[in-house]
Amino acid sequence: MVLAAGMALTALSGCAGKGDEQHLVYEERPVELLYATGMERLDDKSWNEAGQYFEEVQRQHPYSEWSRRAIVMTIYTHYQAGKYAEASAASDQFIHLYPGSELTPYAYYMKAICSFEQIVDVGRDQASTTAAQALLSDVVRRYPSSEYAKDARVKIDMVQDQLAGKEMEIGRYYLNDNQPLAAIGRFKTVASTYQTTSHTPEALYRLVEANEVMGLHEEAMRNGAVLGYNYPGDRWYAAAYKLLTEKGDRPEIAPDPNGKKGPETPDAKTNKKGWFGFLRPDAG
Secondary structure: OHHHHHHHHHHHOOEEOOOOOOEEOOOOOOHHHHHHHHHHHHHOOOHHHHHHHHHHHHHHOOOOHHHHHHHHHHHHHHHHOOOHHHHHHHHHHHHHHOOOOOOHHHHHHHHHHHHHOOOOOOOOOOHHHHHHHHHHHHHHHHOOOOHHHHHHHHHHHHHHHHHHHHHHHHHHHHHHOOOHHHHHHHHHHHHHHOOOOOOHHHHHHHHHHHHHHOOOHHHHHHHHHHHHHHOOOOHHHHHHHHHHHHOOOOOOOOOOOOOOOOOOOOOOHHHOOOHHHHHOHHHO
């Protein structure tokens, strides 16, 4: 019996196609066998093959409980394979078909994560960053008490830091290009809209710098005072204090090496979690 089952599983692995990605030859098969083979491929981290078996479950048994589970597994395998568009599409499919399922929060979360994983460095277009922010916020709004919302909140902080970084890059460009007024607008956005990010101390320093360039000494002093009050131990306040004293001003707060520093840049790499446990079929 065991030998026969093993032979059956082997027979199901036949594929057709050219290139690196093979495709299953259509043959009507028991749903349990299709699904079990998909799980085998998944456990072997053969993401593309696993996804094909789960998609075959959906094609051959579209209205079954197996199909519902297979869509969830398809989301996961596409995500692991780096096929974010396909994983997002599978998430949309699940949300449309099963809006009230206990696994629907996972589908919303994975759609957000697919955008999050496509965030690029601040020197490039931030469309994925903005999309990730909206989708992660949607997860928090829909499922505020869930584990997904807990992780989404952390990633929202990372997204905010990324968007602030983009504003800083543009502001520094304007400042170096002798456009201090345009630079001030960018730095003010960081200091107000993204004030909890790691870029805030530098943004306040750059406001001191840009206002001094424009001869607005009182405004420079005000921004320096805000920086010194909130982050007296930060290197950016030490730089602001030095700049202001060189201009003949005397800030009330002296730099304090033991004082409070600005927040650190969040690290997405150390915050990644293994979400496979949430989508094992026997968990939901």
